[in-house]
Amino acid sequence: MSEPGLVASCHCGRARITLPRLPDQVTHCNCSLCTKTGFQGAYFPSDELTIEGEFDSYVRSDSNPAYIAQQRCRHCGIITHWVPLTDPPHERMGVNARLLEPGVLDGVPVKEVDGRSWPA
Numbered sequence: 001m002s003e004p005g006l007v008a009s010c011h012c013g014r015a016r017i018t019l020p021r022l023p024d025q026v027t028h029c030n031c032s033l034c035t036k037t038g039f040q041g042a043y044f045p046s047d048e049l050t051i052e053g054e055f056d057s058y059v060r061s062d063s064n065p066a067y068i069a070q071q072r073c074r075h076c077g078i079i080t081h082w083v084p085l086t087d088p089p090h091e092r093m094g095v096n097a098r099l100l101e102p103g104v105l106d107g108v109p110v111k112e113v114d115g116r117s118w119p120a
């Protein structure tokens with residue numbers, strides 16, 4: 001049983017991702033997708049995450065080759081995480097840190113990432 005503060009849940013509560021611990025840092029990225037969705041990244045290996053819910057997926061069509069799929073709750077549409085398009089287990093997955101309760105990430109360093117400047 002993990003601490004309740006380490007469960008990231010969508011707006012309707014049907015999608016829940018349980019983190020093994022607080023992330024070492026939270027990534028704020030200024031790329032078009034993160035800007036428009038408000039996604040903030042907390043990264044963990046896939047085998048350390050417990051993911052519950054039903055998801056739709058979105059692969060941005062402007063990255064070539066595409067390498068990740070954004071996942072969103074099928075019911076409320078909130079972006080919950082992204083997964084690589086390769087077969088699991090994944091060394092790194094991105095969980096939307098915005099889904100944690102307010103205050104949980106207080107004191108966790110923020111890493112600003114200039115994704116907008118990267119080649120798509």
Ligand SMILES: [Zn+2]
Nearest residue numbers: 010012073076
């Ligand atoms: Zn939901």
